[in-house]
Amino acid sequence: MTQQDQSQTAEGQITESVRLERRDDVALLIVNNPPVNALSYHVRQGLIDGMAAAEASDATAIVLICDGRTFIAGADITEFSQPPKPPGLVPGQEAMENCSKPVVAAIHGTALGGGLEVALCAHFRVAISSAQFGLPEVKLGLLPGGGGTQRLPRITGPQRALEMMVSGDPIGATEALDCGLINEIVGDSLADLEAGAVAFARRAAAENTPRPRIRDRNERLEGFGTEQFAAFRASIARRTRGFEAPDRIIRCVEAAVSTAASGDFEAGLAAEARIFGELMGSSQANAQQYYFFAERAAQKVPDVPRDTPQVDIARVGILGAGTMGGGIAMNFANIGIPVTLVERDEASLERGLGVVRRNYERTAARGGISSDDVQTRMDLLAGSTDMGDFADCDLMIEAVFENMALKKDVFAQLDGICKPGAVLATNTSALNVNEIASATSRPHDVIGMHFFSPANVMRMLEVVRGDATSHTAIATAMSIGKRIGKTPVLCGVCHGFIGNRMLFMRGIEADQMLLEGATPAQIDKVVYDFGFPMGPLAMRDLAGLDVGWNSETSSSSTVREVLCESGRRGQKNGRGYYIYDPATRASTPDPEVEQIIRDFASDRGAALRSVTDQEILERCLYPMVNEGAKILDESIALRGSDIDVTWINGYGWPMYTGGPMYWADEIGLGEVLDRIRHYHEALGGEHWTPSPLLERLAAEGGSLARYES
Ligand code: 3HC
Ligand code: NAI
Numbered sequence: 001m002t003q004q005d006q007s008q009t010a011e012g013q014i015t016e017s018v019r020l021e022r023r024d025d026v027a028l029l030i031v032n033n034p035p036v037n038a039l040s041y042h043v044r045q046g047l048i049d050g051m052a053a054a055e056a057s058d059a060t061a062i063v064l065i066c067d068g069r070t071f072i073a074g075a076d077i078t079e080f081s082q083p084p085k086p087p088g089l090v091p092g093q094e095a096m097e098n099c100s101k102p103v104v105a106a107i108h109g110t111a112l113g114g115g116l117e118v119a120l121c122a123h124f125r126v127a128i129s130s131a132q133f134g135l136p137e138v139k140l141g142l143l144p145g146g147g148g149t150q151r152l153p154r155i156t157g158p159q160r161a162l163e164m165m166v167s168g169d170p171i172g173a174t175e176a177l178d179c180g181l182i183n184e185i186v187g188d189s190l191a192d193l194e195a196g197a198v199a200f201a202r203r204a205a206a207e208n209t210p211r212p213r214i215r216d217r218n219e220r221l222e223g224f225g226t227e228q229f230a231a232f233r234a235s236i237a238r239r240t241r242g243f244e245a246p247d248r249i250i251r252c253v254e255a256a257v258s259t260a261a262s263g264d265f266e267a268g269l270a271a272e273a274r275i276f277g278e279l280m281g282s283s284q285a286n287a288q289q290y291y292f293f294a295e296r297a298a299q300k301v302p303d304v305p306r307d308t309p310q311v312d313i314a315r316v317g318i319l320g321a322g323t324m325g326g327g328i329a330m331n332f333a334n335i336g337i338p339v340t341l342v343e344r345d346e347a348s349l350e351r352g353l354g355v356v357r358r359n360y361e362r363t364a365a366r367g368g369i370s371s372d373d374v375q376t377r378m379d380l381l382a383g384s385t386d387m388g389d390f391a392d393c394d395l396m397i398e399a400v401f402e403n404m405a406l407k408k409d410v411f412a413q414l415d416g417i418c419k420p421g422a423v424l425a426t427n428t429s430a431l432n433v434n435e436i437a438s439a440t441s442r443p444h445d446v447i448g449m450h451f452f453s454p455a456n457v458m459r460m461l462e463v464v465r466g467d468a469t470s471h472t473a474i475a476t477a478m479s480i481g482k483r484i485g486k487t488p489v490l491c492g493v494c495h496g497f498i499g500n501r502m503l504f505m506r507g508i509e510a511d512q513m514l515l516e517g518a519t520p521a522q523i524d525k526v527v528y529d530f531g532f533p534m535g536p537l538a539m540r541d542l543a544g545l546d547v548g549w550n551s552e553t554s555s556s557s558t559v560r561e562v563l564c565e566s567g568r569r570g571q572k573n574g575r576g577y578y579i580y581d582p583a584t585r586a587s588t589p590d591p592e593v594e595q596i597i598r599d600f601a602s603d604r605g606a607a608l609r610s611v612t613d614q615e616i617l618e619r620c621l622y623p624m625v626n627e628g629a630k631i632l633d634e635s636i637a638l639r640g641s642d643i644d645v646t647w648i649n650g651y652g653w654p655m656y657t658g659g660p661m662y663w664a665d666e667i668g669l670g671e672v673l674d675r676i677r678h679y680h681e682a683l684g685g686e687h688w689t690p691s692p693l694l695e696r697l698a699a700e701g702g703s704l705a706r707y708e709s
Helices: 003-009 041-056 090-097 114-119 136-140 148-156 158-167 173-178 190-206 226-236 245-260 265-279 283-297 323-334 346-365 371-379 387-392 404-417 433-437 471-483 499-516 520-530 536-543 559-565 591-603 613-633 640-651 660-667 669-683 692-700
Strands: 012-015 018-023 026-031 061-066 103-107 110-112 124-127 132-134 316-319 339-342 381-384 395-398 423-426 446-451 460-465 487-492 578-580 587-589
Touching (some): 041 061, 041 090, 090 114, 136 158, 136 283, 148 158, 148 245, 158 226, 158 245, 283 640, 316 387, 323 339, 323 446, 339 387, 346 371, 395 471, 423 471, 446 471, 460 640, 499 640, 520 536, 520 591, 559 591, 613 660, 613 692, 669 692
Parallel strands (some): 026 061, 061 103, 316 395, 395 423, 460 487
Antiparallel strands (some): 012 018, 018 026, 446 460, 578 587
C-alpha cells in the first residue's frame, strides 16, 4: 500500500504500539502497549502520527481505544528515571483537541494519570460501566503534568477535581457520568465498548455536533477563590502532612482559576509544567516511585511462579471473633466470600458479631456502604461455637489468644476437622509458625497470615512461610491477600517476623531513653515529626498498654509494668503514658507518669540528662535499620524493598522517605553504620551489634533497599 493509500483509508501500524483501523467511515486509533498501555515514547509518537493519518484520511470521526486489560493507565513510570525521550505528550493531545473531526475516547479498565489527561483532550469520552478514572500522580510524589490540573477542574469543578487529584483515588463510571467527565456509558462488557464508541462517533459526525474542547470551558471555575482554597487546604492538612505534592496540586488549580479570568489557558498549562518540574526528580518523588515498584515486587515470590496451583476459596473459617478475628472476617464478607466464625462460647460470639455489625453500621452512617450492604455482609458471616463447622472451609485463619499451648491445641483439632488441602493459617503476631504447624499432620498446609490491627482497615499482611509450607499454600495466601485489598509480603519464621521484630528494637531504645531523661512527649514528637502518624509510646497506648502484660507475674521490672500495675491501660481507659480526653481522645502529658519514670530511673541509679532530638531519632530508627539488615541476611525477607513495604503499610513509616531500607541508603550506609557502631560502643546490647550485611554493603557501596536475599 502506498503512503497515499494509507492516508486515504487510514489503516496500518503507526508505531510498534499504535495502529489505525477502519470501521467503515470511522477511524480507530488503537493502543497496544502491554501490560497497562502506559504512555511510552512510541505510544506518544503513535498518537501524533496516528491522529495526523486519521485526520488526513476520509474517515468522518476518530475513536481512541486500547487493546488489552485497560485504557492508557498513565505515563510510563519506567521512563521517569531515564533521560527524557521525545516526543512529549502535548503534540498528540493538541492533535486530538484541535482535530477537525470528532474524537471519542473509548475507555475500559483504568484511565489514569496521563491516560485520563489524553482522554480529556478528546471531544467526547464514553466508557463501559466497570471503567475507572483517576489522576493518581500524587501517589508517585508528582502532580498531573499533562494538563490534568487545568482540564479536570473545568469539567468537574475545582472542589471535586482537587479531591480526586490530592487523594489520587479513582472514581467509577457512574460518578464520572454524573460529574460530566464522560458523555455516555455504552454498556457493561468489553464487547460493548468498540461498537458503542463507534456509534457515538458516527452520530457526532452525522449530526455535526460541535466539538467541545475542555480548555474553552471556564464557567465551572467561577466562584472558587481564596476562601475555598483555604478551606480545602485545611481539610487535607492532617492526611497529607509531610507530603510535598498535594500543595503543589492546589497551586496548579489556583493557577487554573486565576488564568481563566483572562482566558489564558496556556498560562495555566505553563504554571502546571513549572510546578511539575519542581517535583520531578525530588527526593519525595523518587522515594514514592521506588515504593510503587517495591509494592509490585513484593507480590512476586521467586520459587513460587505465577502459575502455581492455588486452593479455590469458596468459604473461609475464622477461629476467634475478638479484635482481630472480627476484623479479618469483614475483609472476606466485603468481597462476598462467606465466613464461618467460631468462638469458644455464645457470649463471646455474640459480642464479636456485635462489634462487626457496629463497624459496618458506622461505615453506613458515614455513607461508605448502604444499609442493605450491612445486612448482606452480616448474612455472609455464619457464627458458631462448634469447630466441626469448619469442615467445608477452604482457608482457616486462627485468631485466638497469643499463647503457644492454646494455638497448638486448636491446630491439632483443626487437623482432624478441616478437609484435605485446606490452607490452615495462624494470625499470630510473633510465635513460631513451625512449632504451630508441628501440632498437625499436614505442616505443608500451615502458614502465617499476620493481619494488622484494625484488620478491616490496615493494608498490611505478612504471609509467614514455615519450613514445610507448600507452594500452593503460599500462592493461595498471597493471592487471597491481594483480592481482599491487602499488600501481602512474604517472610520467614522468626520472633516478630519482619515488622514486629524491628518494632521491638525501637521499643528497647525508647524505653532506655526514658530512663536517661527523655520524656514520652519528647520521644513521640521526634518520631511524629519524622512523619510517623504517632510515636512509639503513643502507639503502645493505642494498642493497649496491657497487651502481653500479666498481673500475676508483673514485678515492676519495667516502666511499662509499673504503669500497668498503677491501673494504666492506655487509650482504652484514658490513661497510659498520657492522659486521654474521653470525648476527643486528645492526649496530654501526665506529670505522674513522668514522676514514675524519674523514680524508676533513680531507684536504678540512672543519672538523668538532656537527650537531644537528633539522638532520639537515631536511637529510634537506626536499630531498626540494623535489624532490617539482619532480617535480610537471614533471608527472613526476600528483598530490602519488602521491608520498606511492610513498614510503610503496617506502621505508617512515611512513604515519602521510601521506608527504612531506602531511607538508610539515602543517608549513606557508611554514615548509618558509623552511628550504629558509636551506639554499640556507648550503650551495648545485641540490637546495636552491627549487622554483617550492613557492614559488607557499606564497604562495597551497596544498597539495602535493592538487596535480594
Ligand atoms: N508505567 C510503567 N509500568 C506500569 C505502570 C506505568 N504507569 N503501571 C503499571 N505498570 C506495570 C507494573 O509495574 C506491573 O509490572 P510487573 O508485572 O512487571 O510487576 C504491571 O504493569 C502490572 O501492574 P499491576 O500489578 O499494578 O496491575 P494491576 O492490574 O493490579 O493494576 C493499574 C493496574 C491500576 C493500572 C496499576 O498498575 C496502577 O495503578 N498503575 C499506575 C498508574 C499511575 O500511577 N499512573 C500515573 C502515572 S504518572 C503520569 O501519568 C504523569 C502524567 O501526569 C504526566
Ligand atoms: P482477642 O483477645 O481480642 O481475641 C481472641 C478471641 O479468641 C477471643 O474472643 C476469645 O474468646 C477467642 N478464643 C480464645 N480461645 C478460643 C478457642 N479455643 N476457641 C474459640 N475462640 C477462642 O485477641 P486479638 O487481639 O484478636 O488477638 C488474636 C491473635 O491475633 C493473637 O494471636 C494476637 O497476637 C494476634 N494479633 C493481634 C493484634 C492486635 O493488635 N490485637 C495484631 C496482629 C495479630
